[in-house]
Amino acid sequence: xxxxxxxxxxxxxxxxxxxxxxxxxxxxxxxxxxxxxxxxxxxxxxxxxxxxxxxxxxxxxxxxxxxxxxxxxxxxxxxxxxxxxxxxxxxxxxxxxxxxxxxxxxxxxxxxxxxxxxxxxxxxxxxxxxxxxxxxxxxxxxxxxxxxxxxxxxxxxxxxxxxxxxxxxxxxxxxxxxxxxxxxxxxxxxxxxxxxxxxxxxxxxxxxxxxxxxxxxxxxxxxxxxxxxxxxxxxxxxxxxxxxxxxxxxxxxxxxxxxxxxxxxxxxxxxxxxxxxxxxxxxxxxxxxxxxxxxxxxxxxxxxxxxxxxxxxxxxxxxxxxxxx
Amino acid sequence: xxxxxxxxxxxxxxxxxxxxxxxxxxxxxxxxxxxxxxxxxxxxxxxxxxxxxxxxxxxxxxxxxxxxxxxxxxxxxxxxxxxxxxxxxxxxxxxxxxxxxxxxxxxxxxxxxxxxxxxxxxxxxxxxxxxxxxxxxxxxxxxxxxxxxxxxxxxxxxxxxxxxxxxxxxxxxxxxxxxxxxxxxxxxxxxxxxxxxxxxxxxxxxxxxxxxxxxxxxxxxxxxxxxxxxxxxxxxxxxxxxxxxxxxxxxxxxxxxxxxxxxxxxxxxxxxxxxxxxxxxxxxxxxxxxxxxxxxxxxxxxxxxxxxxxxxxxxxxxxxxxxxx
Numbered sequence: 001x002x003x004x005x006x007x008x009x010x011x012x013x014x015x016x017x018x019x020x021x022x023x024x025x026x027x028x029x030x031x032x033x034x035x036x037x038x039x040x041x042x043x044x045x046x047x048x049x050x051x052x053x054x055x056x057x058x059x060x061x062x063x064x065x066x067x068x069x070x071x072x073x074x075x076x077x078x079x080x081x082x083x084x085x086x087x088x089x090x091x092x093x094x095x096x097x098x099x100x101x102x103x104x105x106x107x108x109x110x111x112x113x114x115x116x117x118x119x120x121x122x123x124x125x126x127x128x129x130x131x132x133x134x135x136x137x138x139x140x141x142x143x144x145x146x147x148x149x150x151x152x153x154x155x156x157x158x159x160x161x162x163x164x165x166x167x168x169x170x171x172x173x174x175x176x177x178x179x180x181x182x183x184x185x186x187x188x189x190x191x192x193x194x195x196x197x198x199x200x201x202x203x204x205x206x207x208x209x210x211x212x213x214x215x216x217x218x219x220x221x222x223x224x225x226x227x228x229x230x231x232x233x234x235x236x237x238x239x240x241x242x243x244x245x246x247x248x249x250x251x252x253x254x255x256x257x258x259x260x261x262x263x264x265x266x267x268x269x270x271x272x273x274x275x276x277x278x279x280x281x282x283x284x285x286x287x288x289x290x291x292x293x294x295x296x297x298x299x300x301x302x303x304x305x306x307x308x309x310x311x312x313x314x315x316x317x318x319x320x321x322x323x324x325x
Numbered sequence: 326x327x328x329x330x331x332x333x334x335x336x337x338x339x340x341x342x343x344x345x346x347x348x349x350x351x352x353x354x355x356x357x358x359x360x361x362x363x364x365x366x367x368x369x370x371x372x373x374x375x376x377x378x379x380x381x382x383x384x385x386x387x388x389x390x391x392x393x394x395x396x397x398x399x400x401x402x403x404x405x406x407x408x409x410x411x412x413x414x415x416x417x418x419x420x421x422x423x424x425x426x427x428x429x430x431x432x433x434x435x436x437x438x439x440x441x442x443x444x445x446x447x448x449x450x451x452x453x454x455x456x457x458x459x460x461x462x463x464x465x466x467x468x469x470x471x472x473x474x475x476x477x478x479x480x481x482x483x484x485x486x487x488x489x490x491x492x493x494x495x496x497x498x499x500x501x502x503x504x505x506x507x508x509x510x511x512x513x514x515x516x517x518x519x520x521x522x523x524x525x526x527x528x529x530x531x532x533x534x535x536x537x538x539x540x541x542x543x544x545x546x547x548x549x550x551x552x553x554x555x556x557x558x559x560x561x562x563x564x565x566x567x568x569x570x571x572x573x574x575x576x577x578x579x580x581x582x583x584x585x586x587x588x589x590x591x592x593x594x595x596x597x598x599x600x601x602x603x604x605x606x607x608x609x610x611x612x613x614x615x616x617x618x619x620x621x622x623x624x625x626x627x628x629x630x631x632x633x634x635x636x637x638x639x640x641x642x643x644x645x646x647x648x649x650x
Contacts, residue, residue, distance in 0.1 A: 032357040037381075038447070054357075054359060054605055056362075058605060122363070276607055280378045280383060280607040280608070280638030281607060282601055282606060282607060283605070313605030
């Protein structure tokens with residue numbers, strides 16, 4: 001790849017994943033790995049689902065948030081943590097800060113679903129509303145930090161967050177040997193980056209694939225062109241995958257992952273229904289894209305043993321209606 | 326209790342549960358036990374959910390079906406198994422017979438949901454349709470048995486089925502010590518009977534409660550009156566709990582369980598939504614009644630450590646709409 005040098009900041013390494021695993025052990029769940037004969041038959045492959053929808057706060061995001069919050073020195077932690085997220089990272093930060101006993105402030109754009117606000121507020125975090133654009137959001141976060149001295153923990157562009165997310169794949173590989181591939185959804189790229197670091201270290205022969213909605217294919221196109229694309233506004237049911245990579249996650253994924261596979265919106269909804277029906281799990285649309293790319297690429301994965309990271313289960317009623325359509 | 330002597334046939338004992346656990350070990354899943362801070366707060370108690378919705382074929386029924394199918398002598402098994410069930414037992418028998426490599430015939434009344442028929446047929450069982458009344462059903466089963474020499478495995482009035490169902494509570498008690506109570510839904514009483522036998526043997530200080538829809542309170546009234554009630558046609562969303570006890574399950578439950586608690590239909594739907602939202606699990610309405618009785622009896626269970634058996638996850642679209650209501 002001929003990308004120009006990027007300013008990535010420090011890239012997390014496998015030892016930082018080991019630190020993360022030790023740091024979150026008392027707080028995060030070792031989530032179960034489930035499977036289904038019917039889904040294996042549908043895929044023509046053996047599928048092992050790492051159920052991060054059963055993680056605390058309903059998504060893998062708690063791993064990274066917990067690691068980053070507990071990695072702070074006491075004096076810095078005491079001033080609190082700030083983040084911007086209308087989604088799972090906000091609730092994860094709120095929970096991690098409650099557990100550590102420090103203040104959390106989450107900047108949330110106007111128009112965010114009430115269910116997400118309730119999840120953040122339910123963990124005791126302060127919510128600051130802002131206009132629904134990036135400039136207003138960044139200004140609000142800067143103001144919180146200026147006023148409180150809080151530390152910013154970004155949803156994915158943060159080495160401790162990436163290291164924490166990688167612990168899901170560490171558990172998957174420890175429990176299931178001989179995986180031919182591991183597949184994780186890609187939005188900002190924190191989960192896929194952490195998954196790649198874990199997999200390259202622990203199971204170097206296992207392929208690593210990102211799964212992305214066709215309607216939000218900025219990571220796919222970034223890898224293909226070698227240039228990080230950040231200027232799109234994707235329209236996909238996968239609300240957790242509308243973000244774009246950062247220079248850091250782009251560099252990690254370009255180095256370690258085998259590539260990105262795409263799935264259209266209809267196949268993502270079908271995959272969500274299949275998980276509901278056969279695994280009896282509530283997952284959010286962003287989680288379903290990984291199964292969708294397996295089912296959409298039968299030749300590539302035929303006969304393989306595949307780990308799939310089900311990233312989260314925080315679905316709102318609108319998405320639920322999709323299941324009934 | 327002043328009940329007249331009942332013809333119960335042999336009552337399973339704890340050693341038969343140990344046999345069952347050994348017999349099904351290679352086939353059934355040790356299902357995960359999940360919990361949620363939000364549900365603990367809602368209940369004012371510590372709730373440990375034994376997730377039989379994640380069992381093979383989507384319900385605890387596979388434990389009893391598998392035990393009964395594998396308990397058959399080879400020569401008898403070769404002639405196949407017959408049962409009547411439009412629900413989870415039919416699919417469980419079909420799967421168990423497929424695994425053992427013997428024929429299964431399931432008698433299903435006209436009008437049964439297509440999703441259930443598909444589950445049974447998907448495991449390779451023969452389906453025989455009959456008119457939707459008990460006489461036609463019994464006649465159809467008798468004809469299958471006369472023609473094929475198949476062995477009848479009843480959905481709950483069978484010692485090996487009851488013993489198999491008890492293995493869920495065995496796993497729960499082995500994993501979680503110091504339970505104040507275990508709660509299981511009651512329809513025909515197979516699960517509650519097996520649960521009672523396991524609990525009395527392994528954790529004698531733990532209370533055992535059945536959970537029953539108010540709209541199908543035949544077990545509650547049978548225990549209260551001392552007389553087995555079999556002549557009602559209940560109207561409840563809990564399609565798995567519309568049956569009545571048999572003399573055998575009545576005797577076991579009257580002897581070993583602490584009692585039955587009731588929940589109305591609205592509270593059952595609320596409980597199903599709570600499990601969806603906080604445990605991220607798809608459960609069928611019949612499973613939700615156990616949580617509903619905990620939430621409906623806060624004084625009784627306040628501060629306790631409670632095992633709840635989530636019995637199954639085979640929900641149809643009609644029940645799914647309830648979640649959106």
